Amino acid sequence: MTLFQAIILGIFQGISEFLPISSSGHLVLLQSFFGITEGTVFFTVMLHFGSLASIIIFYHKDVYKLVVEFFKMIGDLFKGKGLRVNNEYRKLDMLLIIGSIPTALMGFLLKDFFEGLYSSIISVAIALIVTGFILMISEKMATGKKNITGFKYIDAIIIGILQGVAITPGISRSGSTIVGGLLVGLNKELATKFSFFLALPSIFGATLLKIGEAFSGGGAVLNAPIIIGTVISTIVGLFAIQFLITMLKKGKLYYFSFYLWILGGVIIVLNLFK
Incomplete structure (x- = not known):
């Protein structure tokens, strides 16, 4: 992998992880375009680690309070005070834990199915088109006003x-959540x-798992392109988060x-006429 390729992939990861256009789908397409086949697992993991850093930096005050209240809540349990969910950050911690369970189960039970989709450009294109419809429908339907008080565990x-x-490449994580x-x-x-905070345990868990796989398989090499790609992913991600928040406030998610739709359609057409 060249330095130029790493920079391009880092930029697209930073943009597509937070904007609802699917980072995994774009990485699959770009790696296919560049013909990158070696070291892709470890590099992809490091790019996602950059996205994790973006969330922590952007929401550092909230993340700090979430971590502090989580350990205080655990401390209360060990002191025999029971599970005391007595403020908004503790409730948010509980919602994040509960919301992470379905993701973890699906990732574990359907691991082979999801990984198989990464080898099909057509399936990525179809998933991108589906994501487009999800965004269009949601913006027309959603008029929610619930705050943390009305946020139920079934919602999480x-x-x-x-x-x-x-997890399906082409389906946007940020868009879906x-x-x-x-x-x-x-x-x-x-x-x-909640979408961004829910990404923290998901990305962190996947990062640990994939790094272990990469090192055990001998595919983990921390070189200059990987380091630069990760840093760029983090920096671009910060701007992407702010841009998404602005688009949401304006009601322009669709x-x-x-x-x-254009990207998915072009990919399908090009692959049909190869």
């Missing part, structure tokens, strides 16, 4: 299931925050549908 499970579905939040009635700010 539904959003977690949608995040699990988004934000749409899920809107459809269960969350206000746009909370739906966006704008991304047109891009996804």
